[in-house]
């Protein structure tokens with residue numbers, strides 16, 4: 001019997017992902033300290049509709065029922081993040097046992113239901129107390145992060161087989177330090193490179209701590225958005241190169257090559273510091289895997305007025321765009337994975353996030369909501385994933401973003417990425433048709449595609 005066209009390799013890992021501030025709620029419960037997102041969300045004007053993570057999906061209280069939702073899909077893994085300030089309310093020093101206990105209970109519930117925990121130490125919610133001490137702009141943050149990482153490894157590594165240090169450092173620096181749309185809301189071309197550099201120093205220090213205390217796997221998670229030139233003019237090709245270096249190499253290169261791409265000095269000019277050479281020895285640590293978050297691509301053209309890249313994305317005609325303004329372009333996922341393999345070698349890779357926000361009219365049929373656009377996005381991207389594996393990429397697994405609708409950062413609850421719909425007034429979870437497809441994909445290891 002011939003093998004089904006899109007059957008994935010035996011042992012391919014199927015999961016779903018969330019993050020602490022987006023789903024947990026109760027950000028200050030049981031001794032937790034505030035994070036910069038707790039502060040940012042309560043700063044007037046920062047969040048769409050004034051939405052905050054005060055309740056979100058109330059996962060802090062509903063985690064057992066949410067694990068049953070994961071089990072209903074047949075998930076083999078669940079990628080979640082740890083709210084640093086729940087465990088270390090001041091960011092360093094005193095450990096809050098009730099904060100640690102929540103994550104211990106979550107991990108036990110996952111294991112009891114045959115779901116492998118995949119824990120991310122930092123998914124944007126830096127303790128506010130550390131931001132008061134300079135946060136990612138203070139070189140000491142590498143030590144603060146390593147101290148936090150060691151607390152978590154000692155507490156949970158006996159039960160957590162896979163860790164990530166950071167989630168998407170590019171978004172933290174581009175959104176939080178350059179453009180100011182995300183916490184902590186700074187707007188400085190001088191601060192952004194320093195924050196970026198210290199994020200990767202901290203990730204390196206966290207990996208070093210894992211080598212001393214951990215028994216399983218640790219990696220780091222990057223968002224990668226492939227860049228395609230609008231034309232083959234020299235200007236557009238150079239603009240595409242700058243955009244690619246800024247988003248896709250600025251963090252992976254120091255982590256995996258121990259160097260920065262030359263375009264960064266070109267982009268930031270006098271705002272690009274001369275970093276101590278030893279720093280890149282710290283950022284360049286062996287990783288057990290890399291997580292790639294893929295959503296979309298960008299077609300890029302030169303624009304002398306665009307700050308600081310002198311490059312802008314070009315909307316594509318006759319294409320489907322999601323509610324977050326991202327073009328549906330599944331070929332970009334295949335291209336991203338083959339590029340990553342060519343540049344960094346055949347490191348084990350996971351797609352740690354992939355998904356889409358669409359306004360799906362909630363049509364309830366036999367207890368599920370129909371979401372044709374999201375279902376189509378999922379199907380096309382899983383096929384593109386399979387193409388990358390056939391091209392020789394060492395792809396180990398896939399985590400759908402997201403398990404359930406949640407707080408889409410400063411866009412609030414208006415952008416829905418979930419496989420499960422959440423009615424935030426009642427906290428009712430309802431599986432979407434995309435959840436049903438995903439469950440069939442997991443059950444058949446892709447053969448159903």
Ligand SMILES: N=[N+]=NCCCCNC(=O)[C@@H]1[C@H]2[C@H](O)[C@@H](O)[C@H](O)[C@@H](CO)[C@@H]12
Pocket residue numbers: 019022167168171223225293295296324326353401408409417
């Ligand atoms: N322009 N543009 N381009 C695409 C760049 C994507 C940057 N944002 C992400 O990747 C975030 C990631 C985050 O981990 C999660 O917490 C977010 O909820 C999802 C959805 O937004 C994605």
